Amino acid sequence: MEHDAIAVVDFGGQYAHLIATKVRRLGVLAEIRQPEDPVAAFRPYRGIILSGSPSLSAFGEDSDYTKEIYDLDIPILGFCFGHQEIAKHYGGAVEHGGREWGPADLHIQGEHPLFRGLGSSERVWMSHYDSVVGVGPQFRELGFTTSPDGSPDHRYAAIGSDTLRRYGFQYHPEVDDTVNGHAMIANFVLEICGCRPSWSMDAFLEQEVDKLQRRVDGRSVFLLASGGVDSTVAALVLKKAVGPDRLRLLHIDNGLMRKDESRHVLAMFARLGLADSLHFVDASDDFLAALDGLTEPEAKRRAIGNTFVKVFEREARRLDIEGHLLGQGTIYPDTIETGGTKRADTIKTHHNRVPVIEEMIAAGRVVEPLAELYKVEVRELGRRLGVPDDVVERHPFPGPGLGVRLLCSDGVPDRENFEAVEPMVAAIAAQFGLEALALPLRSVGVKADLRAYEHPVLLSGDAPWATLLDAASTLTARVPGINRCVWNLGPGTPSAARPVRAHVTRQRLDLLREADHIVMEVLRRHGVHDDIWQCPTVLVPLAFDDDDGETIVVRPVRSRRAMTATPVELPPALLADLRRDILTLPGVARLALDITSKPPGTIEWE
Ligand code: XMP
Numbered sequence: 001m002e003h004d005a006i007a008v009v010d011f012g013g014q015y016a017h018l019i020a021t022k023v024r025r026l027g028v029l030a031e032i033r034q035p036e037d038p039v040a041a042f043r044p045y046r047g048i049i050l051s052g053s054p055s056l057s058a059f060g061e062d063s064d065y066t067k068e069i070y071d072l073d074i075p076i077l078g079f080c081f082g083h084q085e086i087a088k089h090y091g092g093a094v095e096h097g098g099r100e101w102g103p104a105d106l107h108i109q110g111e112h113p114l115f116r117g118l119g120s121s122e123r124v125w126m127s128h129y130d131s132v133v134g135v136g137p138q139f140r141e142l143g144f145t146t147s148p149d150g151s152p153d154h155r156y157a158a159i160g161s162d163t164l165r166r167y168g169f170q171y172h173p174e175v176d177d178t179v180n181g182h183a184m185i186a187n188f189v190l191e192i193c194g195c196r197p198s199w200s201m202d203a204f205l206e207q208e209v210d211k212l213q214r215r216v217d218g219r220s221v222f223l224l225a226s227g228g229v230d231s232t233v234a235a236l237v238l239k240k241a242v243g244p245d246r247l248r249l250l251h252i253d254n255g256l257m258r259k260d261e262s263r264h265v266l267a268m269f270a271r272l273g274l275a276d277s278l279h280f281v282d283a284s285d286d287f288l289a290a291l292d293g294l295t296e297p298e299a300k301r302r303a304i305g306n307t308f309v310k311v312f313e314r315e316a317r318r319l320d321i322e323g324h325l326l327g328q329g330t331i332y333p334d335t336i337e338t339g340g341t342k343r344a345d346t347i348k349t350h351h352n353r354v355p356v357i358e359e360m361i362a363a364g365r366v367v368e369p370l371a372e373l374y375k376v377e378v379r380e381l382g383r384r385l386g387v388p389d390d391v392v393e394r395h396p397f398p399g400p401g402l403g404v405r406l407l408c409s410d411g412v413p414d415r416e417n418f419e420a421v422e423p424m425v426a427a428i429a430a431q432f433g434l435e436a437l438a439l440p441l442r443s444v445g446v447k448a449d450l451r452a453y454e455h456p457v458l459l460s461g462d463a464p465w466a467t468l469l470d471a472a473s474t475l476t477a478r479v480p481g482i483n484r485c486v487w488n489l490g491p492g493t494p495s496a497a498r499p500v501r502a503h504v505t506r507q508r509l510d511l512l513r514e515a516d517h518i519v520m521e522v523l524r525r526h527g528v529h530d531d532i533w534q535c536p537t538v539l540v541p542l543a544f545d546d547d548d549g550e551t552i553v554v555r556p557v558r559s560r561r562a563m564t565a566t567p568v569e570l571p572p573a574l575l576a577d578l579r580r581d582i583l584t585l586p587g588v589a590r591l592a593l594d595i596t597s598k599p600p601g602t603i604e605w606e
Contacts, residue, residue, distance in 0.1 A: 049076075297404065443605040
């Protein structure tokens, strides 16, 4: 092997590729390996990292993977499930319980090269059900954690054996919310494994162009170009690889776009010199027809994804370019959350991963130049390729657009287990001086790497931001079936919530489009737009007390790679403007701010 490299064993945790990316950012090649790969496949590496896992439990039955890796004289570091496996293999004990998600404080015991350059207490990110409760004779505890909710200490959050060169972290150092996680990974890769850096973005671009040229092999590519940063950067990488003459771009107005979006997108492609390659079609009728009467999020996602393919194929026939390959600006989180690696749980089916597209991928008809990259890397690549800053820095906007921000309901309350849930929710909220209502519909979230389709809670009352966040993380951690909390911005404190019958209609989409436009304007006016990574505005078919109107939820988040996110505090003057402008929209009767981190909430509600 030409580069010093690290093997990342993909147990299907959402974070396996993120680990590889973090290692690559150190300039060290990282490759994903499957747990059942033969031991010989691991020999060339200077280190092995075991990822977390959504499905395997380290507790109970023996997990099935190539355990001969433990016989290799190569350092091994495990995260979450990987940590538990290492503990177990060397005589430690793992128990079902001690679950944590969200932030925790790691208290480091003594000095260790893994924590060189760090403080004695470090903020880390947790997402697990099982816990290590004892270690084998050659191991010691390197750190334990305490949680902001004041629950008892969690022992063995970091363990290690320097004789064996085996280490484990219960937390996820690969996510940005583990503040100094990159330093811990760097200490392992550079110090303990002794890797020398040799990977770069320029090298990636060169390799990708070369790979695309071989894949495309004289054919042409037809790329779905939404105008977001991903498809725009993908268009430029493809242009570099196949040349402008063999690249066609299709911009579809699916009726689920933001206000005036298509007009801006066409102007932007013209600025990038791609106007001649670009075709535009208004297919909003097709999308509305496909979504008619649907309420279930995955059914809506499939309908949107399938309609993209239908319109794409129709346009290809019309333009007489049916033999073209399909190009997509898919980035890594789109594939991983769809269950795109062997073992990842399906959290959401992204529009570019519906079954028809999976079939086209299997038939070798799809090219995705960015499929290995995360948003920050796509932005970096975009800058290198000359994409203007205002495009590179745009808030991400999902392919299914407002379609996944327009919740639907048949009007039947969904109150599963509410007899047990409601008193728990009220009691916990009261500890923080707040009132709470569990809401009788669901939104998508992610807990311990698994899809969680659960209920939100509406919190009412005045409290400092930190208290609100504590209340939200305590509620989602302690109450089963709750994955999200929103803070009531008015009017008043409601005492009952009921779903209203509502589906995807042009009228509701126009209402959401207007609300989204107002939110974006208010964020810009108050100078906070650029500090926020993304801010979905969601129309939720819930009415409170005697009102008939629906609810608007605003979800500003900070994130870097969309795998984790934290809610953003908005200044009181901004909230006052939002109340004034949103609550006067006809059909809207309530406004709330989403205060959930990811996990356990996802950024989008569906
Ligand atoms: P979640 O909601 O899973 O979103 O936390 C993570 C990021 O992905 C975006 N997103 C999508 N992007 N097609 C896309 O291109 C999709 O189907 C899709 N669904 C979610 C979301 O906006 C966020 O940035």
